[in-house]
Each structure stands twice: as C-alpha cells, then as structure tokens.
C-alpha cells in the first residue's frame with residue numbers, strides 16, 4: 001500500500017468544496033488515514049514548496065496558501081499517489097479534463113497563482129517528506 005498527502009487549498013475550503021474532494025477520494029476507494037483543518041504557517045509552506053523557491057509564482061503561492069484554512073489529509077491505498085493526481089487533474093484548471101476535481105470545479109480567476117483547489121504529492125519521496133511537515137506524529 002502507499003500513502004499520499006492531500007491538501008484542500010484555501011480556495012477549495014472557502015468555496016465549501018472540502019466534502020466534495022473527500023467524497024471523490026473515498027468513492028475512488030482510498031482510505032483517510034489522517035485529516036485536519038489548519039492554518040498553514042510560513043515555515044510549513046516554505047518547507048512544503050522548497051522546490052519552487054525563486055520562481056515567479058512562489059510568493060503569490062505562499063501568500064495564497066496563507067489566506068485561510070486548509071484541510072490536510074493523508075490518504076492510503078495501492079498507487080494512490082498517481083491515482084489522486086489523476087483525480088485532481090492538470091495543474092492549470094482551465095486545461096484540466098472534465099471529470100477531474102480541477103476540471104469540474106476549478107477555473108482561471110485571473111490571479112498570479114493558479115488557484116486549483118487541491119494539492120497531491122507527486123512521488124513516494126515527496127509524500128513521506130510532506131507527511132512529516134503536516135503530521136509530525138505520523
């Protein structure tokens with residue numbers, strides 16, 4: 001089995017899409033191993049997005065991720081990293097396929113950062129690293 005870290009970003013939380021995202025995760029057959037509503041600290045975001053530091057969207061991204069509560073989850077199931085990224089759809093919600101979370105529920109809001117509702121880990125290494133940032137006790 002495999003674990004992935006999922007975040008319902010502030011836009012998803014604000015729009016009341018948390019239940020819809022969790023519903024799709026559970027309907028797909030993945031298990032919720034941990035779940036919390038929290039306000040991300042600057043430290044957590046700097047660690048989480050370390051690979052993007054210096055990119056033009058980095059500051060807007062950290063600003064956006066600090067703009068309200070997020071829902072952070074650890075999900076579990078065979079190949080759930082790839083599986084959740086498929087559920088989420090392409091990073092750019094305009095291009096994300098209908099049927100995916102971003103394709104069905106997201107769009108371009110004309111801002112400097114893509115407000116794309118969810119985050120999902122992209123590899124087993126990043127999943128374990130990210131779980132350590134958000135759930136130090138797991």
Ligand code: ATP
Nearest residue numbers: 057061090091112113114115116118119120121122
């Ligand atoms: P995530 O990691 O959030 O699941 P991702 O792996 O598809 O999405 P990354 O490339 O890791 O995307 O980028 C992290 C986040 O930064 C994106 O989810 C989006 O919010 C924002 N972002 C990425 N690329 C851009 C861009 N070119 N312009 C604006 N914002 C961007």
